[in-house]
Amino acid sequence: MLVALLTVTGRAGAQPSEADVFVAEGILALEDKKYDEALAGFRQALQREPDHVEALYYAGVTLMAQNKAAEAVPFLERARKISPSEISVGFQLGLAYVGANLFDEASPLLEDVFRRDPGLDSLGYYVGYLRYRKENYQSALQAFRAGRTTDPNIAQLMRLYAGLALGKLGLPAQAAAEVEQALRLQPVSPLTAPAERLRQSFSESRTQNERKFRAYLRLGGFFDDNVTVRPDPHNSSDTVNALRPPAHESFGELATLHLEYDWLKRGPWTSTVGYTFFTTYDDRLPSYNIIDHLATLNVNRTDVVASMPLISGFQYAYEYLMLGQTELLQRHVASVYSTLVEGPHNLTNVTCRCS
Template sequence: MVELFLTLKPAPIICLLAFGFLALAVPTASRAQGNFETAEILFTRAVLAYDEGRYAEATRELLQAHGFDPGHTDVIYYLGLSYNAQGNFDQAERYLRRGLERAPKNSDLRYQLGISLYGQKKFDNALNEFLTVYKAEPRKDNVGYYIGLCYYQKKDYETAVGYFRKNVSTQAKTRQLNQYSLGLALRALGREKEAVAELTEAVKIEPAAPIVGPTQQLLTVLQERAEDKRLRLQVALNGQYDSNAAGANDAKRSYGNLINVRADYTFYRSGPWESSVTYSALQTLNYNAHSFDLSDHLLGVNLYYKTHLAEMPANAGLQLSNDILLLGGEKLLQRPTGTFSFTVQEDSSNFTTALLRGQYKGFFHHQDYSSIDRRDAVNGLVGLVHFIRFGGGRHQVNFGYHFDREDAGGKEWSYLGHKAVAGLLLSLPWEIRAAVNAEYHTRFYGDQSAVGGDRADDEAIVLAALSKEIAPKLTLTLQHLWDRNYSTVSDFRVSRNVTSLGMTWRY
C-alpha cells in the first residue's frame, strides 16, 4: 500500500487527500445545517408564543434554540425581550450583553439592555445605554421616553421634560404613558398649569386605558391647586332610621336626621409643604329619643410634607385636633388627638399608610363617678393599611391592622385592642359608586369586679354605601350601618342598624 502511495503522481495524491477531508467534513457540515434549521424552527415558535403573551413558553423555546445556535443574535434579542416581559431583568441583562459582544452596534439589543438595567433600578447605567441608542437613532420608538424616565428618577426634572417632549412613539399606549410622565415632571417643577394641559391630553389619547383613573385623580388635585382653591366645604343632610339610637343594650328605635358640616382652609402652601385648618360639626336628631341626640364639634390643624422613600413618592402628615361631644345637649366628652401618618406609593396601583395616634378622653362630670367607674383615659394606636387600585384606578381594595391600648382612670375601662380593617370601592355602571368598609375590633378589659370575671368584647361594624353624583358637586347617597358588639358581660351586648338616604354638597 505504501508503495502504491509512493508511485502516485502529486496531482492524484492531492485529489485523494482532498477527498478524504471532504468525507470527514460532510457529516460536520450536515450537523451544523441541522442545528441551524432546528434553531430556526424553535425561534419561529418562540416568536409566536411571545406575540401571544406566553413569555415563559417563549423563553423555553428560545433557550433550546440558543443551545443549538449560540451565535443567533435574533434568538438572544428575543431572550432579552422575554425575560424583560417577565420582570427577570438580571437574566435579560446577561443575555443581552452576550449579544452586544457579537453585535456591538445593534441598537435593538442595546435598547433592551437599557430596559433591563432600568428594571433593576440601575438608572445611571440604563441612561448611558439609552443615550447611546439616541445618538445613533434619535427617532427610535420610545427611546426619548426612557431617557426621560431615567432623568426623572435622578430628579433632573428639567432634562426629563426635554426628552419627554422629543419622544417619538407609534403606539397609543406608550404615547399616553409618555404624556403622563411629562405631566408628572412638570408638576415636580411646580409648573402645574402646564402639567394640567399635558395630563388632559394624556386622557384624550386612550380614554378607556387603565392609567386614565389615576390621571384624572391627579388632574383634580392639580386643577384645584392651579386655581389656588384654598377653601373646601362639605355639607351633608341625611334622613335615617336607627334601630338603637342610644347605642345601648336597651335599644331605643328612632327616625331622625344627621347633619354634617365640614370646612378646610389651606393657609400655607410652599414646595413640598402644605398646612390647613379644619372645622367640622355633626348633629344627629332622634325624633323618638331626643335625650340621645349627639353633637360633635372638632377643630384641627394639619401639616403635610411630600417626599420620597427609596425612590417612591411619599407623604408625611401630622394632624392635631380637639373635639367636644355632647349627648342630649349636655357635654359628655372631649378628645384632644394627635395623629402622625406616613404614606408610601409603591407604584401606580399600590400604596401603604402607617398610623401613630395618641388621644386623651376626658369625660365631663366624672367627679360624680366612683373611682372604679372613671372613664378618663389615654388611648394609643398604631396601625398599617395597604391600598390596591385596579381597573385603571376605578376600583380599590384595602386591608390592614390596628393595635390600640386604653389606660383609663377606672381599671374596668382599660383594655388592649386588636382591630382588622378592610374596604372595597367599586365603580358601577351609570357612574354609581359602591363602597363597603368593615372592621372587627377585639378588646380585652380584664377583671370586672362589679360582675366578676373578665370582660372581652368583639365588635363588628360594616358600612355599605351607594352614591351617585346627580348634579355638579351634589351627590346622592344610600347607606346602611350594621354594628354588633358581642361581650362576655351581657350589659355591653349591643346590636344596631342604621339606614339613611341623604345628599352631600361639596365646594
C-alpha cells in the first residue's frame, strides 16, 4: 500500500500549541519508521485537540504504513470532514478505502482528486485500477496513461494493467507491447513471472485468432414471381402491355463462394485480399441469370490515440456483373477511412470514397 506523506495545509496561529509539538515529534518518528512511537504522539495530540487535522491525517498515514487500512479509515474520515477540500487528505482516505477493500467508497473520492490533480504521485494507477474493476477499460487506460509515479512497483503495475485493458479492447499487439515495457522497467521483480505469462498469453491469443486463409461456400434456392420485372397492367397503354410477357415466374438456385487471405500481419499493419463469386440460375428464364465477380484488397492499421483505439485503412474493390451472358456493370471503387472509438457507445468514422 502506498503511503503518501503529503503536507496538509498549515494551521493558522503564531505560537505552536502543545498538540502541534506532539504532531511534530510524531512526524519525526514516522520518518524514522518508528510507527508505534509516532502513533502515540498523534494520539496525545488528539487528546488535547480532537479536531487537529494534521494529527488525524498522520495517524491515518501511520496506520497505513502498518498495513492497518481499516483502522486508518476513521481518522482520515474525520480529517476529511474537517478539511473536505484538502487533496492530500482525500487521496490518503481513498487509498485507505482501497486497502480496506471498500472500492465503492474509494472510487468517487479518488475520481474527485484525479480531476483536480491527475499528476499526483501514483494516483493514476489507483483510479485506473478502480475503473478496470468496473470494466471501463478505455477510461482505465486513460488513467494509466495520465498516471505518474516514482515507485517502480507502481510503474510496473500501471504498464501491466494498461496491457490488460488494451487486451480487453481487442488490441493484443499493443497489449503485448505494454507488458514488454513493464518487464523492461523491472527485469527482476515479484511481477516478472506473471508478466511473462501475460505476454505469452497475448501472443498465443493473437496467433490462435489469426487464420490466414478463410473460405466458405453457400448454396440456396428461391422462387421469383416477377423475374422480368414486368409492370402492372394498363388498359390504355399497348407499350406497357407489350412489356408483360407471359413467362415471368421461375424457381431457381443461387450460390456464393468467398475466399479471403491475410497476406500481411506485421505490428499494427494488416492486409487482406479477397474474392467473392455470386450467381443465380433461373430454371425457366436463364437469360436473367446473374453472375457477379468481386475482388477486394484491404489494408488496415490499428493505433491508440489518447487511450482511444484508432483504426485506419484503405480498401479497393473491383466488380464485374453480368446479366445472362451480357456485361451489365463493371466498376472500380476505392475508399480511405478512419474510425476513432471514443467509448463503448460512441465512435467517429470518416470515409472518403471514389468510384
